[in-house]
Amino acid sequence: MVNASTPAGSESSRPAPSTPQQRLDTLPSMQQRTGSNARGGHDSGGLPKGEGSASDASQLPARKALVQDLNFFYGSFQALKNINLPVYDKRITALIGPSGCGKSTLLRCFNRMHDLYRDSRYEGRILLSPEGVNLIGPEMDPIAARLRVGMVFQKPNPFPKSIFENVAYGPRLRGMSKKSDLEAEVEKALRGAALWEETKDRLQSNAMKLSGGQQQRVCIARALATTPEVVLFDEPTSALDPIATQRIEELMRELCERMTIVVVTHNMHQASRVSHFTAFMYLGELVEFNPTSKVFQNPDKKLTEDYITGRFG
Ligand SMILES: Nc1ncnc2c1ncn2[C@@H]1O[C@H](COP(=O)(O)OP(=O)(O)O)[C@@H](O)[C@H]1O
Numbered sequence: 001m002v003n004a005s006t007p008a009g010s011e012s013s014r015p016a017p018s019t020p021q022q023r024l025d026t027l028p029s030m031q032q033r034t035g036s037n038a039r040g041g042h043d044s045g046g047l048p049k050g051e052g053s054a055s056d057a058s059q060l061p062a063r064k065a066l067v068q069d070l071n072f073f074y075g076s077f078q079a080l081k082n083i084n085l086p087v088y089d090k091r092i093t094a095l096i097g098p099s100g101c102g103k104s105t106l107l108r109c110f111n112r113m114h115d116l117y118r119d120s121r122y123e124g125r126i127l128l129s130p131e132g133v134n135l136i137g138p139e140m141d142p143i144a145a146r147l148r149v150g151m152v153f154q155k156p157n158p159f160p161k162s163i164f165e166n167v168a169y170g171p172r173l174r175g176m177s178k179k180s181d182l183e184a185e186v187e188k189a190l191r192g193a194a195l196w197e198e199t200k201d202r203l204q205s206n207a208m209k210l211s212g213g214q215q216q217r218v219c220i221a222r223a224l225a226t227t228p229e230v231v232l233f234d235e236p237t238s239a240l241d242p243i244a245t246q247r248i249e250e251l252m253r254e255l256c257e258r259m260t261i262v263v264v265t266h267n268m269h270q271a272s273r274v275s276h277f278t279a280f281m282y283l284g285e286l287v288e289f290n291p292t293s294k295v296f297q298n299p300d301k302k303l304t305e306d307y308i309t310g311r312f313g
């Protein structure tokens with residue numbers, strides 16, 4: 001954790017709309033929307049030392065991943081500074097913070113996307129449960145990391161191929177070739193992405209012809225088809241209309257019953273609606289990690305409060 005000092009520019013004329021509590025009163029939390037706290041994460045009541053502020057760790061879910069002392073460099077530029085962060089199993093963790101603070105950079109470390117570019121360098125560990133393999137260690141094959149940790153990008157990016165081939169891509173990569181096996185996998189993934197009913201009669205049509213929201217669900221199905229344990233979403237709804245956004249948010253909540261989700265969003269209403277835990281980042285550092293309700297209603301750090309009340313960002 002870093003010290004929460006007032007950021008440069010936070011004394012600007014931009015008015016703070018309200019206190020965090022007042023502001024959050026206008027945000028429907030997942031708990032309010034579902035009428036329960038059945039998954040136990042949203043107000044899970046506490047984090048062990050180093051993982052937030054509350055005291056009762058007994059209600060915490062199992063950890064799916066643990067980021068330890070992570071530094072990341074683009075050439076000589078250090079984009080992530082000493083990040084320590086737990087990612088809880090079958091929960092949604094939101095990464096929030098102003099543009100350029102390192103949210104996407106952190107997300108891309110989990111599935112080794114940076115390996116696709118030269119001059120990037122990781123330091124530290126991202127340990128993946130259950131066996132504790134280090135995702136960014138030299139011994140970890142990046143392709144294997146991407147099969148276990150899937151990713152959905154900001155702009156829907158289906159391949160210019162049929163819906164079927166988009167979703168069959170991962171299973172084929174894993175070596176599946178029998179038509180009936182592929183068909184079963186594709187159906188399962190499309191059902192998981194809440195897209196089966198809309199597409200089952202036109203699996204051979206080009207995915208690029210679908211609406212933006214449907215394209216994003218094809219991309220989710222493509223990610224699901226590798227049966228990942230963790231799915232990363234980088235601002236998955238920022239190019240979508242409100243109805244498509246709502247469908248993706250509902251889908252994320254369904255998926256987190258089976259898998260672990262990390263979502264980058266600059267929409268704090270979205271973070272508040274969908275996530276169980278929230279990590280607030282600033283200038284490459286993790287400022288605060290806590291249950292989402294705590295971050296938005298009673299954050300530990302003044303910098304977090306200044307951000308969520310709109311004083312900067
Ligand atoms: N490919 C890159 N090469 C060099 N610097 C980069 C690259 N991608 C991002 N950065 C820098 O790293 C920092 C974090 O960027 P990013 O993770 O994209 O932030 P966010 O997702 O929070 O908006 C920014 O200063 C950005 O300019």
Ligand SMILES: [Mg+2]
Nearest residue numbers: 103104105264
């Ligand atoms: Mg980003």
